[in-house]
Amino acid sequence: MTQVLEIDRLTKGFSLHHLEKDIPAFEDISFGVAAGEFVLLKGANGAGKSTLLRTLYRSYLPLSGEIRFHSSYGLIDLARAADVDVAHLRRTEIGFITQFLTARPRVSAEAIVAEPLRLAGWDSQAALDSARKALETFGVKPDLWAAYPTTFSGGEQQKVNLARALILPQKLLMLDEPTASLDANARGALVARLQELKDQGTAMIGVFHHPDDVMHLIDRVIDLTPDAAPEEERDDV
Amino acid sequence: MTLTLDAPRIVETRPLLEVHGVSKSYGPVQAVRNVSAHAYPGEVLGIVGESGSGKSTLLRMMNLEEIPEAGSYTLDLPDVSGNLLELDRFARRMLCATKIGIVYQNPHLGLLMKHSSSGNVAERLLVAGERSFATLRAAATEALDASEFPLDRLDAPPIELSGGMQQRVQLAKAIALEPALLLLDEPTTGLDVSVQALVLDTLKRLQQDRQITMVIVSHDLGVIRTLADRVMVMRRGEVVETGLADQIFQDPQHPYTQQLVHAKL
Numbered sequence: 001m002t003q004v005l006e007i008d009r010l011t012k013g014f015s016l017h018h019l020e021k022d023i024p025a026f027e028d029i030s031f032g033v034a035a036g037e038f039v040l041l042k043g044a045n046g047a048g049k050s051t052l053l054r055t056l057y058r059s060y061l062p063l064s065g066e067i068r069f070h071s072s073y074g075l076i077d078l079a080r081a082a083d084v085d086v087a088h089l090r091r092t093e094i095g096f097i098t099q100f101l102t103a104r105p106r107v108s109a110e111a112i113v114a115e116p117l118r119l120a121g122w123d124s125q126a127a128l129d130s131a132r133k134a135l136e137t138f139g140v141k142p143d144l145w146a147a148y149p150t151t152f153s154g155g156e157q158q159k160v161n162l163a164r165a166l167i168l169p170q171k172l173l174m175l176d177e178p179t180a181s182l183d184a185n186a187r188g189a190l191v192a193r194l195q196e197l198k199d200q201g202t203a204m205i206g207v208f209h210h211p212d213d214v215m216h217l218i219d220r221v222i223d224l225t226p227d228a229a230p231e232e233e234r235d236d237v
Numbered sequence: 238m239t240l241t242l243d244a245p246r247i248v249e250t251r252p253l254l255e256v257h258g259v260s261k262s263y264g265p266v267q268a269v270r271n272v273s274a275h276a277y278p279g280e281v282l283g284i285v286g287e288s289g290s291g292k293s294t295l296l297r298m299m300n301l302e303e304i305p306e307a308g309s310y311t312l313d314l315p316d317v318s319g320n321l322l323e324l325d326r327f328a329r330r331m332l333c334a335t336k337i338g339i340v341y342q343n344p345h346l347g348l349l350m351k352h353s354s355s356g357n358v359a360e361r362l363l364v365a366g367e368r369s370f371a372t373l374r375a376a377a378t379e380a381l382d383a384s385e386f387p388l389d390r391l392d393a394p395p396i397e398l399s400g401g402m403q404q405r406v407q408l409a410k411a412i413a414l415e416p417a418l419l420l421l422d423e424p425t426t427g428l429d430v431s432v433q434a435l436v437l438d439t440l441k442r443l444q445q446d447r448q449i450t451m452v453i454v455s456h457d458l459g460v461i462r463t464l465a466d467r468v469m470v471m472r473r474g475e476v477v478e479t480g481l482a483d484q485i486f487q488d489p490q491h492p493y494t495q496q497l498v499h500a501k502l
Contacts, residue, residue, distance in 0.1 A: 058484060063240075071247065083467055106438055
């Protein structure tokens with residue numbers, strides 16, 4: 001399988017200057033993710049699962065180590081890549097799903113979902129058609145497509161969020177508890193879409209409170225608990 | 238101990254705006270000290286810092302209102318070349334009118350308060366050489382409409398308008414000539430919160446529809462978080478930190494930035 005990501009001795013900690021304190025998050029983490037592979041991060045609260053995802057996405061700056069990403073432009077170390085390159089890759093090849101939608105006032109659900117396609121250069125009508133299809137898949141009623149999600153319930157907002165985050169197939173996708181606050185139908189749609197992306201070769205790293213939802217997608221489990229066995233193969237699934 | 242970032246390797250376009258090593262003093266006070274900044278085409282650069290950090294002075298340098306004692310300033314545009322700080326006054330004025338738009342915190346700085354709103358916007362076009370009344374009126378109306386100004390108030394002078402509407406007139410004036418660069422100096426400071434949200438939303442919409450390069454200065458981190466792709470933190474005339482907006486807010490490195498981010502409610 002072709003490698004998409006090689007994480008090499010990655011270390012992250014936070015220096016809180018006002019407390020004159022260094023807080024370690026994780027140390028010397030190394031593992032790789034191949035195209036179409038789904039890696040589940042596990043570990044107790046505070047083991048650094050979400051911190052690792054945010055470091056890979058470069059919302060956090062690592063202290064040392066490398067994050068070698070096989071982009072369509074060649075190999076690039078995300079730990080040291082220029083901000084503008086990271087911003088570009090986030091628009092085109094690297095996705096991140098959280099459980100929160102950042103709804104903007106006066107922007108319709110379908111426009112929010114279509115935006116990643118428009119930014120990637122799609123024609124606006126084609127982007128809108130795809131966005132509506134995605135909303136339908138996640139079970140958002142057609143009446144709501146042109147409405148503003150700022151007024152939606154948490155569950156409906158999350159459906160819009162997922163439709164948006166998953167609309168553009170990416171090389172690498174980080175998932176930070178995306179199933180929180182979803183009903184069973186939307187969870188089913190999410191898993192189906194993830195399977196589709198996996199089959200198309202998207203590499204995924206996820207944190208799930210209830211991994212049962214995605215059990216059959218998981219290829220490998222990485223335990224971030226310090227001193228845990230480095231990884232478990234999941235040949236049984 | 239943090240990693241030093243590489244030069245861009247994927248993005249090959251040059252920055253639209255580049256300021257290099259600019260400094261400015263007012264008497265004994267050094268307002269800006271050896272500052273460099275850049276913004277890529279279509280990017281929104283946010284500059285944060287407390288009062289007196291030099292952020293507004295830097296923005297006025299970008300608008301060629303303040304000329305620094307040292308350094309260079311370039312805009313990568315088809316018919317613009319060289320260090321803009323060396324232009325004569327006439328060339329400077331023409332460049333500002335046609336390539337750069339600015340919105341000030343205080344509408345009195347940007348508008349003639351007793352002239353009609355549409356006249357304020359049309360004045361921009363007059364400076365650039367447009368003379369036909371019909372064209373002026375149509376272009377001014379178009380710009381005001383894009384700024385979400387109510388068109389039944391075209392002839393009202395800004396002095397009769399609310400703060401939020403005055404900012405929309407400034408914005409319409411700033412974008413009337415479709416500038417390559419839009420500068421915003423505390424554009425929503427002083428507006429009440431709901432009006433502020435609407436003005437920010439208009440800015441965001443314009444930015445997305447027109448892919449306009451923006452530099453926004455604010456001491457309000459919420460404003461910067463809403464709009465900026467990249468953030469530069471200034472203190473006492475110097476840049477202490479730059480980074481992707483989410484990184485600056487979630488993982489600030491410099492003690493001053495940490496203090497600033499943690500002080501936010």
